[in-house]
Amino acid sequence: MVEFAYSNTEREMEVYGYDGVVKSHCRMCHGGCGVLVYTRNGKVEKIAGDPDCPINHGTLCSKGLASAQLAYHPDRLTYPVKRSGSRGSGRWKRISWDEALDTIAERLLQYRDGFGAESVVLGYGTGRENEAVIYRFANLFGTPNVLTAGHFCYGPRIATSILTCGTNPIVDYENHPRCIMVWGNNLVISNPDCYKGESFSTAMDAGAKLIAVDPRLTRIAARSDVWLPLRPGTDAALAFGMLHVIIQEGLYDRDFVENHVHGWEPFVRRVEQYPLDEVEAITWVPVKKIREAARLFATSKPAAIQWGVAIEQQINCADNDRLLMFLMGVTGNIDRPGGQVLFKPPGIRNVGHFGAHRMLPDTQREKRLGGDRFRLAGQFAIINPKCVWDAILEEEPYPVKALFFISSNPLMTRGNAAEVYRALEKIEFMAVSDFFITPTAEMADIVLPAATWLEMDYIGDFWKRHGYILPRRKVIQVGECRSDHEMLNDLAHRVGQGEHWWNHFEEALDWILEPMGMTWWDFKKKDYVRGDVLYQKYETRGFSTPTRKFEIYSTVLESMGYDPLPQYREPPESPYNTPALYREFPYILITGRRLPGFFHSENRQVPWLRELHRDPVVEIHPDAAKREGIREGEWVTIESVRGRVRQRAKFFAGMDPRIVSAEHAWWFPEKKDAGHGWDESNINMLTDNAYEACDPAMGATHVRTLLCRIHPEDRS
Amino acid sequence: MNAEATERLVLVIDHESCWGCKACEITCKQENHAPEGIKLIHVAEDGPRTEKGKPYFAYLVNTCRHCDEPECVDICPEEAIVKREDGIVVLNDMECTGCALCVEACPYQAITFDNERETPQKCNLCVHRVDRGLLPACADNVCLAHCIYFGQPDEIEKTMARKRRGALHSSSSESCFP
Numbered sequence: 001m002v003e004f005a006y007s008n009t010e011r012e013m014e015v016y017g018y019d020g021v022v023k024s025h026c027r028m029c030h031g032g033c034g035v036l037v038y039t040r041n042g043k044v045e046k047i048a049g050d051p052d053c054p055i056n057h058g059t060l061c062s063k064g065l066a067s068a069q070l071a072y073h074p075d076r077l078t079y080p081v082k083r084s085g086s087r088g089s090g091r092w093k094r095i096s097w098d099e100a101l102d103t104i105a106e107r108l109l110q111y112r113d114g115f116g117a118e119s120v121v122l123g124y125g126t127g128r129e130n131e132a133v134i135y136r137f138a139n140l141f142g143t144p145n146v147l148t149a150g151h152f153c154y155g156p157r158i159a160t161s162i163l164t165c166g167t168n169p170i171v172d173y174e175n176h177p178r179c180i181m182v183w184g185n186n187l188v189i190s191n192p193d194c195y196k197g198e199s200f201s202t203a204m205d206a207g208a209k210l211i212a213v214d215p216r217l218t219r220i221a222a223r224s225d226v227w228l229p230l231r232p233g234t235d236a237a238l239a240f241g242m243l244h245v246i247i248q249e250g251l252y253d254r255d256f257v258e259n260h261v262h263g264w265e266p267f268v269r270r271v272e273q274y275p276l277d278e279v280e281a282i283t284w285v286p287v288k289k290i291r292e293a294a295r296l297f298a299t300s301k302p303a304a305i306q307w308g309v310a311i312e313q314q315i316n317c318a319d320n321d322r323l324l325m326f327l328m329g330v331t332g333n334i335d336r337p338g339g340q341v342l343f344k345p346p347g348i349r350n351v352g353h354f355g356a357h358r359m360l361p362d363t364q365r366e367k368r369l370g371g372d373r374f375r376l377a378g379q380f381a382i383i384n385p386k387c388v389w390d391a392i393l394e395e396e397p398y399p400v401k402a403l404f405f406i407s408s409n410p411l412m413t414r415g416n417a418a419e420v421y422r423a424l425e426k427i428e429f430m431a432v433s434d435f436f437i438t439p440t441a442e443m444a445d446i447v448l449p450a451a452t453w454l455e456m457d458y459i460g461d462f463w464k465r466h467g468y469i470l471p472r473r474k475v476i477q478v479g480e481c482r483s484d485h486e487m488l489n490d491l492a493h494r495v496g497q498g499e500h501w502w503n504h505f506e507e508a509l510d511w512i513l514e515p516m517g518m519t520w521w522d523f524k525k526k527d528y529v530r531g532d533v534l535y536q537k538y539e540t541r542g543f544s545t546p547t548r549k550f551e552i553y554s555t556v557l558e559s560m561g562y563d564p565l566p567q568y569r570e571p572p573e574s575p576y577n578t579p580a581l582y583r584e585f586p587y588i589l590i591t592g593r594r595l596p597g598f599f600h601s602e603n604r605q606v607p608w609l610r611e612l613h614r615d616p617v618v619e620i621h622p623d624a625a626k627r628e629g630i631r632e633g634e635w636v637t638i639e640s641v642r643g644r645v646r647q648r649a650k651f652f653a654g655m656d657p658r659i660v661s662a663e664h665a666w667w668f669p670e671k672k673d674a675g676h677g678w679d680e681s682n683i684n685m686l687t688d689n690a691y692e693a694c695d696p697a698m699g700a701t702h703v704r705t706l707l708c709r710i711h712p713e714d715r716s
Numbered sequence: 717m718n719a720e721a722t723e724r725l726v727l728v729i730d731h732e733s734c735w736g737c738k739a740c741e742i743t744c745k746q747e748n749h750a751p752e753g754i755k756l757i758h759v760a761e762d763g764p765r766t767e768k769g770k771p772y773f774a775y776l777v778n779t780c781r782h783c784d785e786p787e788c789v790d791i792c793p794e795e796a797i798v799k800r801e802d803g804i805v806v807l808n809d810m811e812c813t814g815c816a817l818c819v820e821a822c823p824y825q826a827i828t829f830d831n832e833r834e835t836p837q838k839c840n841l842c843v844h845r846v847d848r849g850l851l852p853a854c855a856d857n858v859c860l861a862h863c864i865y866f867g868q869p870d871e872i873e874k875t876m877a878r879k880r881r882g883a884l885h886s887s888s889s890e891s892c893f894p
Contacts, residue, residue, distance in 0.1 A: 004867060006857040008850060015848045046746060051857060058857040062742040065858070188735035188860060197735060198860040205733070205862075206882050217764045219735050222773040596738040608745045611752055612738055654764030654773050 007051040007058045009036060016045070023050055023527065025460030025472035027453035028063035028070070029191045029599050030127045032056070032461060034527065035064060037454065037475045044068040044454060044476055052527045054468065055461075059198045061191060062597045066608045070452055071478055075605060075669065076435055077449040078479025087425065088443050090674030097480060100446050101487075104404070105494035107429045108141070111401040117142030118367045119401040121388050124148050125408035126600060127193070127463060129472075130484040133508075134406055135355035135381065137488045140497045144360060144368035145400070149413070150382040151374070152313045152700035154193045158465075159380045159698065160321040163556045166544030168465040169328055169340035171304040173199035177338045179300030180204070181211040181293070182220050183324060184235060184310035190594040192308040194466045200306065209300055211293045213238065215590060216619075216661060217654025226293045232590045232659065233571035233705040234283040236316040238290065239323035240568060241279035243271050245294035246330060252298070253332025260538055261329065262545075263553020263564070270565045282568070284656065298331045302338035310592070310704060315693060317700035318376060319566035322554075326566075329550045335536050343467030344531040349512045351463045356500065357381060367398070373691065374699030375560045384699030385414045386689045389423040402429040406484050407450060411440045412601040412665045415689035415701035417682050418643060433484055436605065439667050439678035449481040456483035457520065459509055467531040471524050562697055572693035573641075573707040575658075585640060585707035587624065591683045592664045592704060605669035616666040616681040619652035620710060621659070628711050635713040638662055640686035640706050646713060647681050660710055664703075722801040727841060727855060728872045729777045730879075733863035736761070736775035740854040740864060747842060747853035754828045756780075756839040757854055777864075779854075780805060780826045780839040788818035788827060788838075806843055809835040841866075 005011075009021055020039040025031060034053020038046040047067055051058035070076075080100035085091030095103075111119045122138045124131055126149050138146045148155070161168040171177065180203060188197035204210065204223070212221035213228045213235070221227045230238050246252050247268055257264050276287045283290075297303050305328055311320040325334075333339030365371075370387035371378035391400040403424075411420050424430065424443040432441040433448040441447045455478055460470040482490075485505045492501040502508045509520040516529070523529065542548030546555045558564035570577045574588070597609035604610055618638055620630060630636055636649045638660070647662055655661065664684070668677035679685055687703040694701055736759055744750070744757045756779060763773040782805045789797045789805065796811035797818060807818070807827070812835040819827045819836050827838040842852035850856070855866035865872040 004849065004851050006851065011849055015845070015850060048743075048856070049858060056860075059860045059862070060739060060743075060858055061860070062738050065739060065742040065746055188737055196860070197737065198862075201733070201735065201861045205879055217771050217773045219773060219775065222763070222771060227771065596736070597742075607752060608742050611745075612741070652764065654771065 007036070007048065012038060012046075018045055022473050022475045023052075024475060025453070025470045026060070026064040026067065027129055027460070027472065028061075028067055030193055031129050031464075032191060032196055033060055033064055034470060035060060039475060042476065044071065050527070053470065054528060054530070055470070056196050056198050062609060062612065063599060063603065066597070066603070066606050067452065067454060069606045069608055070435065070603070071454050071476065073436075073605060076478070077437055077447060078481055080446065080448050080480070082446050083444065088674050090442060092437070092447070097482070100448060101491050101494055103446060104431050105491060108402060108404075109495055111429070112142065115399055115401055116367070117364060118145055119399055121145040121147055121400050121403050123403065123405045123408045123410065125410075125413060126153060128407045129458060129460065129463065130406060131463060132351040132354040133485045133488050135357065136500075137492055137497070139356040139360040140492065140500050141495060142361065142364050144364050144371075144381070145383055145388065146381060147383055147385055147388050147410070150380070151377055151384050151698055152317060152703070153309045155377070155380060155382045156312045156317045156321050156695075156698045156700060157193070157307070159376055159382075160318050161325060163545065163551060163554050164322060164325050165329070165334060165342060165550050167342045168194070169325065169334055170194050170343055170466050171306055172302075172338050172341045173203045175302070175338035176203050176206045177208055177302050177304040179209040179211065179297055179303035180306055181213065181297050181303070182224075182306045183213040185306050185308035186218050186220060186594050187306060187308065188220065189596050190308065194464050195306065209296055211297060215655055215659055216593070216652070226289065226296060228285050228289055228293055229656065231282070231284040231656075232588050233314055233316070233574065234568070235311045235314070235320045236323055236566065236568040237274060237279050237282040238285060239320070239327060240271055240274035241276055241283065241285075241290045242294040242297070242327060243323070243330070244274060244276055244279070245291050246298045247271055249295070251295065252330040256332045256334075256550075257330055260543070260550050262547040262549035262551045262555070267326070267552045267565060270567075274568065297327070301332070302336050303331060303333050304328070304338070304340050312700055313592070313702065313704040314700065315569050315572060315695055315702045317695035318697045319568070322566050326552055329552070334550065335538060337535055341533075341535065342537065343465060344534065345465070345467055346469055346529045346531045347516050348469065349515060354512060359500070370699055374694070374697065376557065376562070376697035377699045379560075382698070384691075384694060385410065385701065386416070386419070386691060387699075389419050392423040392427050400427070403427050404431045405440060406433045409434070409438045409440045409601040409665075411443070411678055412438075412667055412682055412684065415684055415687040415703045416642070417679065417684035419689065420684075421679075433487060436669065438601065439676050442674045442676070448487060449479060450487075451478070451481040451483040455481055456485070457506060457509065458483070458485065459512055459523070462512065467533065468528050470528040471526065473524060557697065560697075571705050572688065572702055574705070578707065581641065581707055585709045587660045587708050587710060588658055589638065589640065589686070589706050589708035590659060590661045590704060591687065593619070593661050595663065598665070601665035601667060604667060616647040616663045617650045618647040618663070618710070619650050619655070619661040621655060621657035622651045622653055623657045624660070625649065625651055630710070630712055636710055637713050638686065638708050638710050640708050642688060643685035645679070645681050645683060645685050660708060723868055724803040725841070725846065725867065726782065726803060726869050726872065727779070727852060728865040728869070728876070730863040730865070730876055731774060731776060733861040734759070734775045734777060735861050737860055739858050739860065740777065743853045743856075743858045747845075750837060751830060751832055754830055754837050756837065778824060778826060780841070781824055782841060787821040787823065791817045791821040793817070804841045804843055804846070806840045807836065807838050809833065809837070812836065
């Protein structure tokens with residue numbers, strides 16, 4: 001009998017005649033999985049998961065597996081270009097790296113001299129492991145304005161967890177939680193920050209109970225012991241309901257609450273303002289179900305909450321995050337094995353240090369766009385996108401003259417895409433670094449060819465809070481592509497920041513690792529380095545908060561002039577908040593259902609991944625479809641008070657018939673005109689980005705729920 | 717062939733564990749280079765619907781079942797499809813004339829006609845790997861749920877039973893469908 005072994009690297013090499021295999025670290029999402037890259041004659045031939053990696057244990061997702069199709073894509077930008085026609089004309093001319101970077105440097109310096117450094121805005125999209133280097137460049141340049149997804153993705157988890165308990169509490173899947181509450185997350189598809197589906201799945205196999213909070217019947221919801229299909233956008237009310245049960249029935253951890261919580265009494269009074277029958281009316285979840293879930297969660301030890309971005313792209317962003325943390329805390333699951341651990345990173349220079357935030361002069365920090373309005377965001381160097389569009393279009397509070405987007409496609413991924421387009425049309429100078437000339441890049445003056453993860457050396461997961469760092473090793477070079485890190489290191493020298501940078505970026509990696517007594521070459525020989533794993537650190541040191549307690553009552557928010565306790569706010573558009581609008585737009589539209597293969601606006605041009613999803617799809621309940629005369633598979637118009645787009649209808653009975661669920665970030669690289677269909681199916685043509693509709697502390701744009709109508713395309 | 721080499725080899729997918737991530741589809745593409753529109757392994761949604769008063773939504777993974785009495789083998793006029801001693805049903809497209817009778821005959825819609833090559837395509841269970849001591853691509857530890865098994869049927873059954881014993885998963889009896 002032949003003995004088969006998983007991930008048999010030696011045999012793979014023999015059988016296929018590969019001449020090399022490199023262990024590296026994928027970054028088709030935010031990074032995370034260890035990979036084996038097989039090569040022949042200097043080309044990537046096959047990609048597999050690395051069985052020695054503690055993050056993915058040899059498994060790998062569709063995106064990671066298709067990385068070589070991205071790297072070698074025929075449409076990929078492999079040299080710098082400058083615009084040779086009018087803005088958005090799609091006409092480009094090849095230029096050298098020197099010309100590209102000299103032009104960018106010259107323009108940035110020109111605007112700094114004329115309008116102040118704050119007139120230059122840098123940006124990135126989701127964390128693509130280049131955030132520290134972008135912040136470093138911006139801070140040293142003197143601009144307080146870095147436009148990221150941080151206002152409504154992960155940034156809020158970091159900001160609120162620092163306020164509450166000092167750092168982001170990460171589910172300790174390794175020690176098998178006995179109950180997992182997955183809240184607005186589909187981690188087996190989406191690989192959210194700090195998590196991969198494999199460890200969750202393994203904890204499920206070990207017998208964890210499962211609670212799912214999701215308006216849609218995902219596979220996770222279908223496998224759950226209790227499914228809470230809440231009305232979209234009512235997460236905070238539901239969390240209050242569960243806390244109500246836990247307090248009423250005395251299911252909380254008395255020792256933790258008495259000794260380690262700040263603000264318990266006022267919080268109990270706040271929770272009393274959300275009686276269960278009212279919570280049921282708000283959330284559409286029956287009281288019985290809320291009780292059942294609260295009891296299961298609070299009485300299973302250890303238990304954990306798997307969360308993600310869905311609860312953050314809402315007006316209740318910061319309070320949603322805080323309420324879920326309070327559920328973790330009062331049930332005694334914070335920093336306990338199998339609960340949610342405040343992991344320690346290895347002893348290296350961290351992202352904050354590398355980002356040179358202290359080098360930004362206070363006089364410049366005070367000019368951060370939206371810093372007065374969204375004060376929590378401002379504290380964490382995060383800005384709300386509309387503040388940038390307004391500064392371009394209205395020149396308020398000052399003009400923004402230059403944008404430099406690095407791995408970001410805001411035309412597809414930020415609220416109110418029509419306004420984003422107007423701002424990109426008007427901006428005086430824009431540079432973009434990306435893999436392809438995306439709809440956003442089409443509006444630029446210069447586009448730089450960015451390297452994929454296969455083409456760079458880096459310290460993977462440097463920015464995460466799960467306690468690991470893993471080497472990403474360069475395997476190939478494609479055209480003239482450069483990593484964002486090398487590119488900014490070079491540009492920094494050209495704008496006079498040279499003394500704070502390095503001759504070659506590899507020296508920066510040495511600098512980051514130095515406190516650990518390691519160089520990049522030492523680190524490269526390892527599979528990973530993990531920080532010390534310690535539990536219940538608060539018993540001896542308290543939490544890293546002003547009161548040294550787990551701050552349910554936030555002294556920091558109070559000092560900023562915010563309500564120190566959480567509250568529930570009704571979504572800006574809803575059947576109850578805007579009943580007149582609801583009569584005209586009688587469905588609750590949810591946006592951003594996660595799809596295997598895509599990462600926001602990425603991968604629509606990667607053949608194996610696009611084959612998984614040919615067209616954008618909107619899910620509608622069969623009863624609603626019947627009422628609207630919609631046939632399965634036909635193109636339909638989805639309309640909000642702000643705009644309309646088209647997607648293909650798919651019947652989906654696993655949600656309330658009052659809900660419609662659309663996909664986000666769709667564009668069509670196969671359309672060869674310069675627009676690439678950016679406004680045809682882009683759900684952000686429908687979303688709102690008004691300041692009043694944003695989270696008051698984080699400035700999170702409420703893009704996840706709005707009111708819509710839907711009808712067959714030909715009827716309109 | 718010696719007796720040991722004729723052990724039966726099967727692919728088993730534990731659908732209860734599948735999360736629908738489709739990594740198996742892409743790893744199969746990487747290994748077998750099936751053209752666009754042809755999937756030798758395919759993950760499809762099943763549901764949502766109410767089943768026994770409970771909400772049901774799952775994924776069904778379809779691929780060649782390597783049947784005990786394969787209808788595709790019987791119907792092929794060119795003997796281009798053979799069932800090996802180890803049970804794997806292999807379509808050899810060098811022998812195939814492209815009559816496509818097998819496409820119709822397959823009760824599981826697991827054979828697809830490739831218009832470019834003018835032959836049908838199906839999962840050959842990566843025999844080019846298996847015969848050299850490697851696992852089929854989809855079963856080689858790619859699946860995040862670890863729910864794709866390859867090997868001898870009784871060994872797989874034992875592994876799956878061990879995994880099920882680990883699970884104390886119990887379901888609530890009442891409906892939670894909205």
